[in-house]
Amino acid sequence: MARKISMKQAINEALDQEMARDPxxxxxxxxxxxxxxxxGEMDAWGGVLGVTKGLYAKHGDRxxxxxxxxxxxxxxxxxxxxxxMRPVAELMFIDFMGVCFDQIYNQAxxxxxxxxxxxxxxxxxxxxxxxxFRAAAQHSQMxxxxxxxxxxxxxxxxxxxxxxxxxxxxxxxxxxPVIFCEHKxxxxxxxEVPEGLYTIPFGEANVVREGKSVSIVTYGLMVHRALEAxxxxxxxxxxxxIVDLRTLSPLDIDxxxxxxxxxxxxxxxxxxxxxCSIAADVxxxxxxxxxxxxxxxxxxxxxxxxxxxxxxxxxxxxIPSPLQIVAAVKRSLAGGKH
Amino acid sequence: xxxxxxxxIVMPKWGLSMAxxxxxxxxxxxxxxxxxxxxxxxxxxxxxxxxxxxxxxxLLRRKLAMAxxxxxxxxxxxxxxxxxxxxxxxxxxxxxxxxxxxxEGAEAEAGPAYLWAEVDGIRVRYAxxxxxxxxxxxxxxxxxxxxxxxxxxxxxxxxxxxxxxxALDLPGHGQSDARLxxxxxxxxxxxxxxxxxxGLDVERVHVVGHSMGGAIAAQMxxxxxxRVASLVLIATAGLGVEINTGYTxxxxxxxxxxxxxxxxxxxxxxxxxxxxQMLDDLLxxxxxxxxxxxxxxxxxxxxxxxxQAEQPVAQLAGSTVPMTLxxxxxxxxxxxxxAAHAPDGTKVQVLDGAGxxxxxxxxxxxxxxxxxxxxxxxxx
Numbered sequence: 001m002a003r004k005i006s007m008k009q010a011i012n013e014a015l016d017q018e019m020a021r022d023p024x025x026x027x028x029x030x031x032x033x034x035x036x037x038x039x040g041e042m043d044a045w046g047g048v049l050g051v052t053k054g055l056y057a058k059h060g061d062r063x064x065x066x067x068x069x070x071x072x073x074x075x076x077x078x079x080x081x082x083x084x085m086r087p088v089a090e091l092m093f094i095d096f097m098g099v100c101f102d103q104i105y106n107q108a109x110x111x112x113x114x115x116x117x118x119x120x121x122x123x124x125x126x127x128x129x130x131x132x133f134r135a136a137a138q139h140s141q142m143x144x145x146x147x148x149x150x151x152x153x154x155x156x157x158x159x160x161x162x163x164x165x166x167x168x169x170x171x172x173x174x175x176x177p178v179i180f181c182e183h184k185x186x187x188x189x190x191x192e193v194p195e196g197l198y199t200i201p202f203g204e205a206n207v208v209r210e211g212k213s214v215s216i217v218t219y220g221l222m223v224h225r226a227l228e229a230x231x232x233x234x235x236x237x238x239x240x241x242i243v244d245l246r247t248l249s250p251l252d253i254d255x256x257x258x259x260x261x262x263x264x265x266x267x268x269x270x271x272x273x274x275x276c277s278i279a280a281d282v283x284x285x286x287x288x289x290x291x292x293x294x295x296x297x298x299x300x301x302x303x304x305x306x307x308x309x310x311x312x313x314x315x316x317x318x319i320p321s322p323l324q325i326v327a328a329v330k331r332s333l334a335g336g337k338h
Numbered sequence: 339x340x341x342x343x344x345x346x347i348v349m350p351k352w353g354l355s356m357a358x359x360x361x362x363x364x365x366x367x368x369x370x371x372x373x374x375x376x377x378x379x380x381x382x383x384x385x386x387x388x389x390x391x392x393x394x395x396x397l398l399r400r401k402l403a404m405a406x407x408x409x410x411x412x413x414x415x416x417x418x419x420x421x422x423x424x425x426x427x428x429x430x431x432x433x434x435x436x437x438x439x440x441x442e443g444a445e446a447e448a449g450p451a452y453l454w455a456e457v458d459g460i461r462v463r464y465a466x467x468x469x470x471x472x473x474x475x476x477x478x479x480x481x482x483x484x485x486x487x488x489x490x491x492x493x494x495x496x497x498x499x500x501x502x503x504x505a506l507d508l509p510g511h512g513q514s515d516a517r518l519x520x521x522x523x524x525x526x527x528x529x530x531x532x533x534x535x536x537g538l539d540v541e542r543v544h545v546v547g548h549s550m551g552g553a554i555a556a557q558m559x560x561x562x563x564x565r566v567a568s569l570v571l572i573a574t575a576g577l578g579v580e581i582n583t584g585y586t587x588x589x590x591x592x593x594x595x596x597x598x599x600x601x602x603x604x605x606x607x608x609x610x611x612x613x614x615q616m617l618d619d620l621l622x623x624x625x626x627x628x629x630x631x632x633x634x635x636x637x638x639x640x641x642x643x644x645x646q647a648e649q650p651v652a653q654l655a656g657s658t659v660p661m662t663l664x665x666x667x668x669x670x671x672x673x674x675x676x677a678a679h680a681p682d683g684t685k686v687q688v689l690d691g692a693g694x695x696x697x698x699x700x701x702x703x704x705x706x707x708x709x710x711x712x713x714x715x716x717x718x
Binding site for chain 2: 162166194196197198199200201204207210254255
């Protein structure tokens with residue numbers, strides 16, 4: 001266990017080991033090998049940030065470089081899944097999902113239901129999410145709430161290399177369509193990861209820090225911002241508990257409720273736009289199920305309701321910061337009932 | 339020149355991953371005469387809390403660490419010294435004390451913390467500590483069902499200070515391969531451990547076994563008594579039919595922390611010792627491909643139908659291998675009453691305030707019993 005690898009390596013290893021274990025696992029995506037129709041070294045690119053590099057050499061034609069048409073290959077992956085394969089489609093940026101939305105939300109998500117429970121669609125769509133990459137408004141969004149809105153889709157957004165490997169293997173083995181969201185600013189983040197295969201069940205949040213004063217509920221990159229905030233809060237005697245949701249559909253609301261019942265205060269941190277976000281959803285569910293446990297107003301820490309700015313200065317201000325989380329915690333505690 | 343009259347009390351290192359610990363509370367006052375093994379203060383790590391015990395006798399002159407403080411391993415927590423040592427001398431000692439942090443890091447990087455071996459086609463993780471001496475059998479530690487060699491985190495280093503130790507992750511456990519030898523009955527497991535020792539070129543060992551590991555140790559002593567210098571069996575299986583299969587089945591079935599916690603709490607007299615980190619580590623193990631099947635298969639073989647299938651410890655009656663039995667009085671897994679079935683000539687110790695994980699909850703007592711057994715059988 002002492003071995004540390006990056007989140008990017010954890011994704012590569014999960015794909016590699018699962019492809020070796022199960023011949024029905026295939027991959028599709030733009031430039032995941034060397035670029036369709038390109039000449040020369042076939043394994044040159046391994047995807048836009050090199051996540052799948054090296055897999056072609058091991059698994060050959062089970063990795064398909066596709067034309068630059070998301071609607072075509074996402075549809076092909078969903079069709080292959082319906083016919084018994086376990087495709088993993090890489091769709092560079094979640095921002096590009098729009099062009100293949102019919103295939104995802106009206107087809108893949110509905111097959112099980114429309115065919116009387118007889119159809120399964122074990123497809124995984126891996127995609128990069130999040131801001132902070134200086135990639136402007138069309139490549140930086142955290143569109144997770146678009147997918148949690150749709151019944152029939154599972155939505156995953158891990159924060160550590162360990163969770164990434166276990167949840168990606170679980171996603172591949174799961175018989176429903178999974179939107180697997182990888183925060184591009186966590187690709188280099190390192191952590192301990194077992195060498196062998198393992199799975200983490202969906203719908204199990206992880207309490208990454210135990211505390212008594214306030215519950216901070218979040219996922220993805222924001223888990224790390226919350227941990228920074230917790231260090232600052234601890235110096236002032238405020239003991240924050242941090243819940244990493246890990247999977248957004250299904251959502252482990254029980255762990256959130258248990259935490260809020262203990263602390264009496266809830267701060268939801270979400271990198272998605274504020275309206276109809278994961279933060280708004282969790283806040284509403286807590287109010288509905290545990291209103292009596294709340295001893296202060298729920299606070300949400302989100303970006304402003306605006307596209308992600310291209311100006312580096314503004315982009316840094318756009319992303320929720322540890323300071324904003326600290327301030328939100330204090331607002332919840334100050335507004336408390338006595 | 340007399341020996342240095344000042345004895346430091348330092349932050350212990352429990353297990354390889356421990357870098358710092360939190361002082362929970364002092365258990366004695368300044369001015370207390372400390373005897374060896376007396377709990378002096380309580381320290382909490384992210385894995386578990388435990389008492390720091392005195393390595394040497396002396397008078398507690400100074401408490402330095404405050405409750406709630408988080409300090410690195412080997413940090414100075416307090417000072418023991420004889421009454422004739424002046425306060426000024428103690429002040430000077432404290433001022434001059436340097437936490438040997440760099441040395442510790444260098445030492446950890448110098449050699450591999452864990453070792454690996456392949457035995458009968460199964461890759462196993464093991465640890466080896468202490469100075470090997472010709473003709474001195476090492477002490478082999480065998481963990482229980484679902485455990486791993488880190489179950490001995492309070493024991494290995496203490497025992498290794500006196501005599502060499504070996505601990506392994508049994509097949510299907512810890513970081514060893516998730517496969518079982520043979521038909522997974524005790525004879526196969528004991529045979530596997532003997533082959534493991536063959537691979538290390540170790541002929542003879544003292545064996546300390548916990549729970550299922552105790553039954554394996556006893557099976558080794560039945561199959562190859564010439565290779566077992568002595569036995570210390572802790573909360574052992576194989577000495578009665580009763581076993582709490584509610585625990586074993588709950589442990590095997592649990593997929594989430596919420597499901598696992600109540601099962602693991604049954605292992606301790608004090609359930610508050612079950613930390614988030616302990617559950618996380620167990621879940622990381624249980625989630626590895628193949629582990630659930632291996633545990634289910636092993637559980638069915640050894641205690642299917644709610645009864646222990648084999649009784650190797652009971653069969654040791656008349657054996658020449660000296661033996662100590664240790665039990666926690668509040669063992670909720672295998673009843674301490676089984677100690678009454680001990681073969682004649684066995685030293686039996688039932689410890690109050692401890693459950694099934696007695697070697698963690700009463701580490702000082704258990705370490706003393708292990709060393710007494712090992713030294714006693716070496717003398718004879």
